[in-house]
Every structure is written in C-alpha cells, then in structure tokens.
Amino acid sequence: xxxxxxxxxQTWIEGLRAGRPEVAxxxxxxxxxxxTRAFAGSNGPMRSDIEDFAQEATVRILERLSAFRGxxxxxxxxxxxxxxxxxxxxxxxxxxxxxxxxxxxxxxxxSAASQDEHAELLAVLADAIDKDLTPRQRETLLAELDGxxxxxxxxxxxxxxxxxxxxxxxxxxxxxxxxxxxxxxxNSVRRLLARA
Amino acid sequence: xxxxSSDPRLKALARMIAETxxxxxxxxxxxxxxxxxxxxxxxxxxxxxxxALVEKHLRLCPECREELIALLRAEGVDPxxxxxxxxxx
Numbered sequence: 053x054x055x056x057x058x059x060x061x062q063t064w065i066e067g068l069r070a071g072r073p074e075v076a077x078x079x080x081x082x083x084x085x086x087x088t089r090a091f092a093g094s095n096g097p098m099r100s101d102i103e104d105f106a107q108e109a110t111v112r113i114l115e116r117l118s119a120f121r122g123x124x125x126x127x128x129x130x131x132x133x134x135x136x137x138x139x140x141x142x143x144x145x146x147x148x149x150x151x152x153x154x155x156x157x158x159x160x161x162x163s164a165a166s167q168d169e170h171a172e173l174l175a176v177l178a179d180a181i182d183k184d185l186t187p188r189q190r191e192t193l194l195a196e197l198d199g200x201x202x203x204x205x206x207x208x209x210x211x212x213x214x215x216x217x218x219x220x221x222x223x224x225x226x227x228x229x230x231x232x233x234x235x236x237x238x239n240s241v242r243r244l245l246a247r248a
Numbered sequence: 249x250x251x252x253s254s255d256p257r258l259k260a261l262a263r264m265i266a267e268t269x270x271x272x273x274x275x276x277x278x279x280x281x282x283x284x285x286x287x288x289x290x291x292x293x294x295x296x297x298x299x300a301l302v303e304k305h306l307r308l309c310p311e312c313r314e315e316l317i318a319l320l321r322a323e324g325v326d327p328x329x330x331x332x333x334x335x336x337x
Contacts, residue, residue, distance in 0.1 A: 086322035116280075124283035128323065132282050135318045139311070151310035151334075174253040177262055181251055197257040202275070202311055217274045224268040231265065241266040245259065 061126040068114060079113065080106045082127055083134045090135060096142055105141065109134035143201035150199030170244045173236050180230035189223035196220060264308055273305045278312050286319055289330040310334070 059078075067075030083106040091097050097105065113130050120129055142148045181190060188209070195205050206216045231241065251258060273281065285302045288295050295303060306313050313334060317327045327333065 089324060090318040090322035092321070119280050121280055121284075124287050128283035128286055128319075129280070131322050132279055132286075132315070132319050135315045135322060136279055139315050139318065143311070151314045171253060173262060174258045177258050177265075178251040178253045178255070181261075193261070194251075194257065197260055214274045214276050221268070221272055224265055225270070227261070228265045228268050231262075238266040238268075241262055245263055245266070 061120075061122060064126040064130075065117060065120065068117060076110060076114075079130060080110045083109050083131065086131045087134055087138055091138070096148055097138065101138075101141075105134065105138040108141075109137040112137055140203050144203050144207075150201060166244055172234075173231065173241065173244055176231050176234040176236070177227060180227050184226045184230050185223050189219060189226070192216065193220050193223045267304060267307050269304065271301070272308070273301050275305075275309060275312055278302060278305045278309070282312070282316060282319065286316070286323060286325075289320070289332070290323065290325055292330070 064075065064079070068079065084102055087097070087102045087105055087109075088099075091102070109130070113133050116133065120126065139148070143150075181193075185193065192205060192209065196202070202213055202216055206213045209216065211219070228238075236244075281299070281302050285295060285299050288299065306316060313332075317332060317334065320327045320330065320332060
C-alpha cells in the first residue's frame with residue numbers, strides 16, 4: 053500500500069493501533085519522503101541513514117501514539133518525531149554542527165550611553181554564575197552555551213533530556229532572580245542587549 | 249570557574265534569561281505541539297495565544313529551532329518564506 057494524502061487522523065491512529073502492517077509501511081514511506089526533503093542538499097544523512105531514521109521513527113511514533121493531541125494532521129506530528137529521531141542521531145554522531153546559542157547574538161560596538169549599564173549587567177551575571185549555581189548547574193548551562201548537544205550532555209550526566217532541561221531552567225531562574233535583585237528586569241535586559 | 253564579564257557566552261545567557269519564565273515547555277512537550285505551530289505557519293496565520301509557549305521555547309532552544317526548520321522543509325515549506333531562521337531576529 054502506498055500512503056494516500058487523504059488518510060485522516062483516525063485512519064492512521066486506528067490502523068497503527070491495530071498493528072496493520074500496510075499502515076505502518078505507509079507511515080515509513082511518508083517519513084522517508086519527508087526526511088529526504090528535510091535533509092536535501094545538506095552534508096548530513098545518506099539514503100541508508102534515512103531508511104534507518106524512518107524505521108526508528110516509526111517505532112517511536114508507535115510508542116508515543118497516546119501523546120498525539122489531535123490538534124494537527126497526524127502526519128505532521130509524526131514527521132516532527134521523525135526529525136527529532138534523525139537530528140538526535142546526527143548530533144550524537146557529531147555529523148551536524150552544534151546549534152550554538154552564540155550565533156544568535158549579533159556583535160556590534162556598544163553605545164556610550166549604555167556601556168556602563170551593560171557591563172554591570174554582565175558582571176552581575178558572571179558573579180551569580182559563580183555564587184548562585186551548583187557546580188552541576190554551572191557545568192550544564194555553560195556546556196549548552198558552548199553548543200554541546202543536549203543528547204551528549206544528558207548521556208554525560210546520566211540524566212534524561214527532560215531532566216536536563218529542568219536543570220538548566222532552574223539555573224536560568226536562579227540567574228534571573230540574581231539580576232532582578234541587582235535592578236535588571238527582563239525588559240531592561242532586552243533593551244541593553246538591543247543597544248549593545 | 250569564574251567567567252570574565254567579556255566572555256561572549258554571558259551576552260547569550262543574558263538574552264536567554266530575559267526570556268526565562270516559570271512556565272516553559274520541555275523539548276518533549278514542544279515535540280507534541282510543534283506540528284500545530286507548523287500548520288499555522290503554513291497557513292500564514294498568526295499563532296494564537298495557546299502557541300505562545302511554543303514560540304518561547306523556540307526562542308530559547310536552538311536545537312528545537314533547528315528541528316523546526318528541518319520539519320518545515322520536510323513539509324515542503326521554505327523556512328525563510330514564513331520568517332523562520334536559525335537566529336531569532
């Protein structure tokens with residue numbers, strides 16, 4: 053069976069829950085096509101990789117069927133899982149460049165008006181990193197900033213990715229509290245970064 | 249380990265902290281919501297309030313943003329055509 057574009061969500065879900073092999077095969081076919089489009093022109097996965105990713109993604113999708121919220125097309129949701137599976141494998145194997153947070157920050161010269169305040173903000177932040185974070189929080193947050201993939205970091209620390217996110221979220225909240233105590237709220241930080 | 253206040257990571261971190269809220273989605277929670285976000289982008293609609301947490305996570309998490317771009321390509325959408333890039337401009 054080849055996948056038909058007009059299969060509705062219920063047909064996909066019921067077919068997969070019932071273990072109908074032709075529905076699973078149709079899903080794998082759609083995943084392969086989508087992953088091929090996603091990675092076209094990149095130096096990442098080869099055709100054999102795409103086949104592996106689609107198979108692994110099909111298993112993950114079957115495991116996560118109960119998490120499907122039904123607020124989108126089933127195939128879009130399934131493709132998101134296919135992309136997650138593929139990117140996790142590529143990151144673990146160091147076959148894609150790290151998604152660095154630093155690249156998101158344009159560098160430019162600071163205006164004189166905000167230079168002191170900007171320097172103070174960064175000094176407060178540096179101090180809070182030293183004093184307010186646990187060693188594990190500090191190591192994790194800085195590794196993420198350095199672009200260490202979350203899958204690598206989670207494996208290094210022996211935690212699940214969700215636990216890793218919670219750890220860095222807690223660390224960011226501590227740092228946010230520290231800079232708020234120093235008089236910097238979110239808006240003033242955004243303003244300073246925009247000017248700097 | 250002390251960080252020098254000229255360390256470029258501090259500026260990136262300050263930007264993340266400005267976006268930090270008590271309630272945030274984890275990457276797994278994002279995974280179950282990003283499909284609707286993509287469909288909203290495909291229809292050229294403005295994301296509603298229920299997608300605010302999705303957008304916030306995508307501003308904070310470069311890996312999920314990278315996956316969003318790949319997902320758009322998988323869906324046959326040019327990310328740039330819907331205003332999505334690796335950087336949060």
